[in-house]
Amino acid sequence: RSFASRYPDGLSERRMLPAFMNYERRRAAVAAEDLAAERGSSPPPARPDRGPGSLVDDPGASMRYMEAVIRDGCRSRAVFNYLVSLYAGLGDEAPLFRFLSEHVPPASGPAGDGPAGDGVADVLLRRAAEEDACPVDRQFALRTVLRTGRHFRSAVRLYMGFGMRRHAVELALKVDPSLARGLAGEGD
Numbered sequence: 001r002s003f004a005s006r007y008p009d010g011l012s013e014r015r016m017l018p019a020f021m022n023y024e025r026r027r028a029a030v031a032a033e034d035l036a037a038e039r040g041s042s043p044p045p046a047r048p049d050r051g052p053g054s055l056v057d058d059p060g061a062s063m064r065y066m067e068a069v070i071r072d073g074c075r076s077r078a079v080f081n082y083l084v085s086l087y088a089g090l091g092d093e094a095p096l097f098r099f100l101s102e103h104v105p106p107a108s109g110p111a112g113d114g115p116a117g118d119g120v121a122d123v124l125l126r127r128a129a130e131e132d133a134c135p136v137d138r139q140f141a142l143r144t145v146l147r148t149g150r151h152f153r154s155a156v157r158l159y160m161g162f163g164m165r166r167h168a169v170e171l172a173l174k175v176d177p178s179l180a181r182g183l184a185g186e187g188d
Helices: 013-038 061-071 077-088 094-103 120-133 138-148 152-162 165-175 177-186
Strands: none
Touching: 013 061, 013 077, 061 077, 077 094, 077 138, 094 152, 138 152, 152 165, 152 177, 165 177
């Protein structure tokens, strides 16, 4: 039977995550072996799966797949979080920052910024609704980004998503003073 006839509704992206994680671990192991071989510490291993065009040689395959399922309407937090972790592993911050800017809305203001009569319960309900609307687990994303020790503009974006303007401005002051000025100006 053909692949398409066995899976008429396509593949579940959530069920595919372990395969993509395994793929990325395997790619990292192959890259480490290749680096060791280049440095002369060990001979290059012979592998039948290392031909041109092989899946193992495509560093962007997982990201492209995750981006495609998100564009197709996937709202699974697991998929979004995995893509955040892949982006955080890149040297270039631009894809991560662009992704977070698109999928992490800024938090609504604290109590008193909304219509008259906003109490603590109203603010908490609004924040809970924002959390449900955002497919990215912001706490996971912030931990992941901070753990890398780089991608600070993305961390600033996440702090703003939490409504933690003071933390965002403090971090921005350390990294990019012009970004800090812009954030401080937004509060006025």
